[in-house]
Amino acid sequence: MDLLAQSLRHAFIDQRQLGHAQYDPELIINQPDENIFLLNTLQEELDTSETFTFSVAFVTESGLNTLKTHLFDLHQRGIKGRLITSNYLDFNSPDIFKALLKIPNLEVRISDKEAFHAKGYLFEHKDHTSFIIGSSNLTNHALKTNYEWNIKLTTYHHGAIIHQMQAHLDKEWASAQPLTEDWIEAYANSFQPPKYRDTSILLDPAKNFIVPNKMQQPALDSLIELRQNGADRGLVIAATGTGKTYLAAFDVLETKPEKVLFIVHREQILHSAMASFKRVMHTEPDDLFGFYTGNKKDSQAKYIFATQQTITRDQHLHQFDPEEFDYILVDEVHRAGSASYQRIFDYFKPKFLLGLTATPERTDGYNLYELFDYNIAYEIRLQDALEADLLAPFHYFGVTDYEKDGELISETTQLKNLILDERVNYVMDKLTYYGLDKDKVKGLVFCSRNEEAKSLSDKFNARGYKTVALSGSDSQEVRTKQVNRLTSGLLDYIFTVDIFNEGIDIPEINQVVMLRNTQSSIIFVQQMGRGLRKHDGKEFVNIIDFIGNYKNNYLIPVALSGNSNRSKDAMRKTTVNTNFISGLSNINFESIAKERIFDSINAVKLDSMKELKEAYLGLKNELGRVPMLIDFETTNSFDPYLLANKKDNYPAFLASIKESDNTLSKAANDILKFLSREILPGKRAHELVLLNELAKESVDTLSLAKIQTILAKHDLSHDPITVQSVVRTLSTDYYAGSSKKTYQPGQVVTIVDEGITLSPGFQSAKKDSTFLHHLNDLITTATLLNDGYDKSSDLTLYQKYGRRDALRLLKWETQLVDQNIGGYTQDKARKIFTIFVTLDKGDDFTGAQVAYEDALLDPQTMTWFTKAPRTLASPEVKILQDADDWQIHMFIKKDDDEGTEFYYLGEVTPDVSTITQLEKPSGDGETRNVVEMNLHFKETIPRNLFNYLQ
Structure with missing residues (x-):
């Protein structure tokens, strides 16, 4: 009772009194600039609850998506919950009711109260109950971006307020109708969506002409400035879907060249590129636009749209004078290192050359930046594009891939095991749970090999889906036909390996499924990007990533964050703290999938000479000079510590x-x-x-x-x-x-x-x-x-330190060898006690070693054991029994796979009432005395870090 009373005094009587974070009342307001959202609190409360009840008027699919992996993990632990909602104002769509019915551990009822407008979330925990009441419905906007007020309160189970709430919820529950398929069908027949639905119109209706967007205008200004400074070429780096083709058209409109050549890698994109140009240059007659491809040769057109494969051939290249084109644009210019592209660049001498790419990074050593004289006109990557609302929001689900008899899907899994009926059924179950309904989905499925794509497509079709598999052996005509079938609703999915990684524009894609190993962060972003283009009526895109036992799983947080500095700690933080993503996009992992990423991060060697040399050459090419350590840090391209210490x-x-x-x-x-x-x-x-x-x-x-x-x-x-x-x-x-x-x-x-x-x-x-x-x-x-780091303190909370660092910064006179420190040491003269804990110590205990059971109990408490043999009379135990004037610093790591550094969790105070002498078995079959106690953290461990360390 003391902790709750302490928090109530802090909140309602005297803020100078210390509270307890787990019980403190809290005003929760979405603060995107600080990465603080109501969603964080809901997820944290769900993860630790034993049951829960939501009472919310409005629910959207995007709102439910933010909680699906958490609900799945609760289901795996046998934990169920309730949700009361309504059909008030016809806000909730039939689709969301269908989605709610798919959550096996969520019982849903519909209140028939007129003007039902409740917004409350109740979570029952082992020794307390928390509830959140305020203005937020279960919608993505309300949980992340809207300006909302919500208050979180905590009570013990016998508190009067919680009994009032539970009694009211139970009464409401008893009077509400169970959600059934029959109810949904009847509701759908009378459903009339309101005009002010909680959704985003992601693409403006077609206009006679358009104006530059948030990316295009500054890029245009930069291109104008480049030319004014005498540059004859420039490179634009922009995430897929941000409007690079429109940008090119706007710049052509600005420069008014006599003749233009637009080169693309694949014919499939030519028609949409020409349509974009015509829309921008709407006053130009159609007969000024022409194609130069294998089938059509409009060489006299003012605006020629050509495929690289055709124009690179000598008989076509020499149809044109080297100076015939004032302006040449090259899409997907990251391919420029190939011999065929080099022939084009060597032959033509335009007044201005513009390169467009989403991924300038190269692994073949070719210096794309040098080709453009290091003139980067503009750069906008995925995170910035999402923040600028240039892309459709995405909901990423990192889910666990199929496992049978302890065998996990990996890089070496044979084809026959990839296409097992059991795996197909497993994948379909996951798509049903996380994905869009069959009648709504327009998806791409990326597989590891063509044989897998074909077999999976066949098996999906046998189960009622409409799918097709495409590969590099299919003609352009076949690909175009099948894409048209997908966009028109005649197909649910196209299965493929890599032919859709780039060079194709299908804005209608609303679901991307990844059934393959992440080969590189570049390919990951390319494949995810297939669904990020905005399209009229598309609120968001689902990215469903099946995470097997792959060595390259560590690349998933690299790709999602855009942070390529190869810091293992940064990768772990990205996987744990997924709220870094901008706007209405969300990233969520199932707990087992998350552990597979951690395993990969721990196992991978990131300082190989191959990795370091690639990072070095990549930045050297971008800068046009030898990069220094500061360049790697400011560009966030690689961890300078790894480079300096290889x-x-x-x-x-x-x-x-x-x-x-x-x-x-x-x-x-x-x-x-x-x-x-x-x-x-x-x-x-x-x-x-x-x-x-x-x-x-x-x-x-x-x-x-x-x-x-x-x-x-x-x-x-x-x-x-x-x-x-x-x-x-x-x-x-x-x-x-x-x-x-x-x-x-x-x-x-x-x-x-x-x-x-x-x-x-x-x-x-x-x-x-x-x-x-x-x-x-x-x-x-x-x-x-x-x-x-905090310059006003010797140590900074939640940063990582090795034993040697910690003692040096705490001003020990001389380094103690790690072996001599073991789990803890103390400076008696200055009354400083340091504790180093590895939570998962493994099972390999030999000799006199004791299997210590140190554990985090909650974000403010842990159980800790002294070394063995120790008794209540041991010197350090006596210190801890009367430690009021001691500083006791706690450093913790999850396991030895993390390396030699520990998270600094601040100072702790012993709970003297829990100090107990015990006998513990050791590896030699004997028992040894140890002392157990609870330690209380002065600063509450952030929930994400707490969850990770557990």
């Missing part, structure tokens, strides 16, 4: 890939090696500020008083203990054991009476301009990384 330092890495000669002295290399490993992560700003000062030509000694002044100018702590910690780091005196041996040759300073002096190695190295260039790059990069 070899001894970044100059050594450049030398290893033959990009430069490492002419640095041994001392300079040793210094950069030390700084790259220990200082580059930017976990503390003090060393960076001091390094900047020491790099100055005039500086060779600094007094401790001067160091304090320097740190104070940067608003950094500068007490004597902090100053000693900083100088002992740069002198390498802090380090011990193998670390000391490794780092001592790279020491920056030596400690002298009342100050520091430059080490001989650093004194010599800073005379070398190349060394200073790399040193400044390292400092600048680390300073940028330090922006993610």
Whole structure:
């Protein structure tokens, strides 16, 4: 009772009193800029509930989609819930009632109350009940983007308010009608949708002419500026569906060329491209537009739309004068490295060349940016396009692929197992649960091989679907015919492997199904992008991704976030915190599918020379110069720490890939090696500020008083203990054991009476301009990384630290070897206690090792065990029994697969009433004394991190 009473005092009597996050009343307002949504709270409450009841007037399919994976996971745990809704104003469509009927653990009833307008969500937990009441219906807009007010309250099960609510809900439930197929059929017959339905019109009705959108206008302005500055070519990088073809047409309208050539990779896109141009240049007569393809040669037209396959042939290429076209546009220009495209670029000499692509990244070494003189006229990627409302919102469902007898679908699964009837039925069940109804769906299914696509199409057809499989062997005419059948409703799905990755425009697509391994983040985005074009009447697109036991699952968060820096921690955060996506789009994973992604992240090696070299060359091509570490960080293209530490330092890495000669002295290399490993992560700003000062030509000694002044100018702590910690780091005196041996040759300073002096190695190295260039790059990069840390505190909540980092930043005088720390250590003089917990320790315990059962109980409490053997009389236990004047810092990681770093979860306080001495079995068959206790976190663990660590 104390915790709830504490929260009530905090909320209603005195805000200065500390509350308890789990019980604190909370006003919930959607704040997209902060990634705070009512949806987050609903999902968190659902995930931990034992049963739930929703009472909401309005429900939409997009609103229900945000909760489907959570409801599925609850179903797997045997947890059921209730939903009361209505037919008030005919807002709820028959389709949403059909979708609700498919949720097996959700019982739905329809209130017949006139003007039913309730909006409440109740969640029963083991020891308390939470409820949310306010203005939000179960719609995507209300849960994410609308300005809504909702209040969350928590009560124990015997509270009066919850009894009132439950009694009212039970009464309402008893008087409401059960949702049945017969009820839906009767409702559909009389249904008249209101004019103000909660949906988005995603494409303006056709007009006689159009104007540039949010992407096209700034891109046009940039192209005009390029030409004014004398450029004769430019590259536009824009996500699929943002209107690149219209942009090209607008720019042609602006420049008024005498003759234009528009080159595409596939004939299928030519007709829609010409239609887009005609719509923009609506005053131009039709006879000025022509095709140059295998079947048609309108070489005299003013605006020629040609396929690359045709015009690249010599007999066609030489039909034209090299300077015949004032303006040439190339769609999907990322293909420009091929010999056929090179013939085109080498032959024609236009006044202006425009390249269009959604994916400029190349793995073949070709430098697309160089072709366009590094003139990037405009760039808008997926996240930005969603935020600008240029694309249809998407609902991504990461679902678990089929498993039989412990065998998971993987890269090596034989065809016969991919097309098993059991897998087909499993896939169809998932599509029924997550997807659109058969009479509404217009979908693409991406498979791993053509044989699988054909067999699955046949099996879907045998079960009542209308589908076809297409491959590269099908002619353009066949493909066009089948696409037309899909868009007209004569087909439900087209099964394929990769022929629809690009070069095709089907705005009607409203569902994309991925039944294959994610080969690359580029292909993932291309395939997902097939459904992102807006279309009249399309509210959203479903992306249903079947996640097997694939090695490349780690690429899923990379693709969804657009973050390609190869940081494992960033990948984990993206998978856990899926609310980063803009607007009305949503990302949700089933829990088992999420675990498969984590397994892939843990297992993958991201610092192979192949990966590093590809990342390096990719950025070098984009910049047109050798990139520095800061370039990788500012472009978010790769983790600079991986690049700097693959070899001894970044100059050594450049030398290893033959990009430069490492002419640095041994001392300079040793210094950069030390700084790259220990200082580059930017976990503390003090060393960076001091390094900047020491790099100055005039500086060779600094007094401790001067160091304090320097740190104070940067608003950094500068007490004597902090100053000693900083100088002992740069002198390498802090380090011990193998670390000391490794780092001592790279020491920056030596400690002298009342100050520091430059080490001989650093004194010599800073005379070398190349060394200073790399040193400044390292400092600048680390300073940028330090922006993610709290400069007013030694440690930053929820950042990751290794044991060595943690003790250094907590100002231990000397490093303790990890083995000597084990699970915890303490500085008795300063009364600082640090605890390092690995929650999943595995099953391999030998000798005297004890199978500790440390566990997070809730976001503010954990159970923790001391080392063995320990008793209530052991020194550290006595400290914890009377720890009021101690700082106790908690660091936790999920398992050893995460590496050597732990999440810092802040300070904890022992619950003295729970401190108990126990006997625990050990690996040698004996039992050993340990002490168990509960620890309370001073700061509540964010729910997403808590769920991940569990």
